[in-house]
Amino acid sequence: MPTNSASRVGVPSYLAPTRTAEAFAFLREARAGIIAGCTDHFPRKRPGDDRNLLDITRLEGFRGIAASKDGWRIGAATTWTDVIRTPLPPAFDALKEAAREVGSVQIQNRGTVAGNICNASPAADGVPPLLILGAEVEILSEAGTRTEPLEEFITGPGKINLGPEEIVSAVLVPRAPGAGRSAFLKLGARTHLVISIVMVAACAEVRDGRTAAVALAAGSCSPTARRLPALESRLTGLEPNEIRSIDFAAHGALGPLAPISDARASADYRLDAVAELCRRAVLRALGEG
Numbered sequence: 001m002p003t004n005s006a007s008r009v010g011v012p013s014y015l016a017p018t019r020t021a022e023a024f025a026f027l028r029e030a031r032a033g034i035i036a037g038c039t040d041h042f043p044r045k046r047p048g049d050d051r052n053l054l055d056i057t058r059l060e061g062f063r064g065i066a067a068s069k070d071g072w073r074i075g076a077a078t079t080w081t082d083v084i085r086t087p088l089p090p091a092f093d094a095l096k097e098a099a100r101e102v103g104s105v106q107i108q109n110r111g112t113v114a115g116n117i118c119n120a121s122p123a124a125d126g127v128p129p130l131l132i133l134g135a136e137v138e139i140l141s142e143a144g145t146r147t148e149p150l151e152e153f154i155t156g157p158g159k160i161n162l163g164p165e166e167i168v169s170a171v172l173v174p175r176a177p178g179a180g181r182s183a184f185l186k187l188g189a190r191t192h193l194v195i196s197i198v199m200v201a202a203c204a205e206v207r208d209g210r211t212a213a214v215a216l217a218a219g220s221c222s223p224t225a226r227r228l229p230a231l232e233s234r235l236t237g238l239e240p241n242e243i244r245s246i247d248f249a250a251h252g253a254l255g256p257l258a259p260i261s262d263a264r265a266s267a268d269y270r271l272d273a274v275a276e277l278c279r280r281a282v283l284r285a286l287g288e289g
Contacts (some may be wrong), residue, residue, distance in 0.1 A: 016055035020167075024142045027054055027165055034167060036077050037110040039103065040119050056167060057112075071174040073138070076114035076167070080126075081105075083113065092173075094129035094182035094201040094285075101125055101186055103193060114168045120154045120224070127154065127225040128201035129184055132215035134177045138170040147172060154224045180205035180213060183284035185277045189264075196220045197265045198273045202281035204235075211236050211243075214282065218257060218274050226256040231278065240288045248275040 015026045026032055030052040035041050037057070056062055056077055063077040065086045072088070080099040088096070102108055102116070102125050116126040117137065130150055137153040139146050139162065150171070153161050162168065182203035188194040199219040205212045214235040219225035231253035235243060248254075249271065259270035 012050045013052040014055065015053070016058050018058050018060060020059055020140065023054055023056065023059060023167065024165065026052075027167070028142075030054075031164070034118075036112040036115045037079065039107050039111040040115065054167075059169075062169060069175070071172060071178065074113050074171040074173070076112065076169050076171070078113050080108040080111050080113070080116075084108070089178050090181040091133060091178045091203055092129075092182065094132065094184035094203065094281075095126065097184035098125040098129045098186070098199075098201070101184075101192060113171055117150065117154065117171065118160055118162070118168060120156070120158050120160050122157055122223055122225065123195045123199070123220040124225070125186065125196070125199065125219070128199055128217035128219045129182065130171060130173070131217035131225055131227055132177070132182060132201045132203040133173045134215075136172045136174075137168055138172055139166050140169040141166045145169070151224075151227065156223050177203065177215065180215075181285050181287070183281045185281045185284075187273050187277060195264065198270050198277055200274060200277040200281045202278065202285045204282060204285040206286060209239055211238055211286070216278055216282070218254075218278070221257040221259040221270050221274050223258070228253060228256060228278070230255060235282060240283065240286050243279070243282060243286070246279075248278045 013030055017023045032052040032054040034054050034056060061075060063075045065078060066073045080102045083099045084096055099108060102111055113126055116124050135150045136147045137150055148161060155161055180203045184201045186196045186199040188196045198221060201217050203215040214232045216228040216232055217225055231248060234253060254271060254274060259267040261267045
C-alpha cells in the first residue's frame with residue numbers, strides 16, 4: 001500500500017488503501033484531497049499545492065458496473081474505457097458515445113466517471129448522458145451512505161455538494177430510464193482533445209410509433225449541465241415526422257440554459273446550436289437520424 005511518510009515535514013502524504021475504514025481515517029486525520037485517474041489533478045496542480053492525497057482507485061467495490069433489479073451501479077473509479085467495453089442497454093448509448101470523446105484513448109483509460117462529475121465543469125462530457133438517465137450520486141461517509149440527484153450534486157462550476165469527510169462511491173442509474181434508446185452529440189473545433197462549444201444528450205422511448213418518454217440535457221450552455229423539461233414535454237406523444245418540423249427553441253423550451261460568450265462561441269450561437277443538436281439527438285435516439 002503506497003504511502004509517503006506523514007512525519008516528514010513539508011512532504012505531502014499519499015495513500016491508496018483497499019479498505020474504506022483506512023480511507024476515512026486518512027481523510028479525517030490528513031485533511032486529504034481525493035483523487036482517482038488524475039487526468040485533471042495534475043494539469044490543475046500549481047506550485048505550492050502540497051495537499052495530502054487519497055487515491056480511491058483501489059477501494060473495494062469502487063470500480064465496475066453492476067446491474068440489479070433496481071438499476072445499475074457505476075463504481076466511482078470506473079474508467080471511460082470500462083464504460084465503453086461493458087455491455088449495457090441502448091439507453092446507455094449516449095454515455096458510451098460521450099466516453100469515446102473524453103480526451104484521448106490514454107485519458108479514457110485513466111479518467112473516471114466520478115472524477116468527471118466531481119470536477120464539475122460546465123463542459124463535462126459525461127454529465128448530460130447521466131442526467132437523461134436520472135442518475136444519482138452515491139456518497140459514502142463514516143456515518144453511512146446517502147444519495148443525491150446528480151442535478152443537485154453539481155451546484156456550479158467546480159462546485160459539488162460533498163462534505164470534507166465524504167467520498168463519492170458510485171453513480172446510480174434507476175431501472176425505469178434505462179428502457180429507452182439514447183444519443184450524444186458534441187459540437188467543437190474537432191471531436192477529441194477539445195472543450196465542447198455545445199453538447200446534447202437525448203433518450204427516447206417509443207410505443208406504438210409515438211414517443212412515450214423523452215429526456216434531454218445540454219452542456220456547455222449554463223453554469224451546470226441542465227435538463228430541458230419543457231422541451232421534453234413538447235416532444236412526448238409525437239411521431240418522428242412531427243418532431244422534424246418543431247421549433248426546438250420556441251415557447252421557452254431552452255429556458256433553463258444561460259450560455260455565455262467566450263473565445264469559442266457567442267451566447268446566441270450556442271443557443272442556435274443547442275436547438276439543432278437537440279433535434280438531431282432526439283431523431284438519432286428514435287433511429288431516424
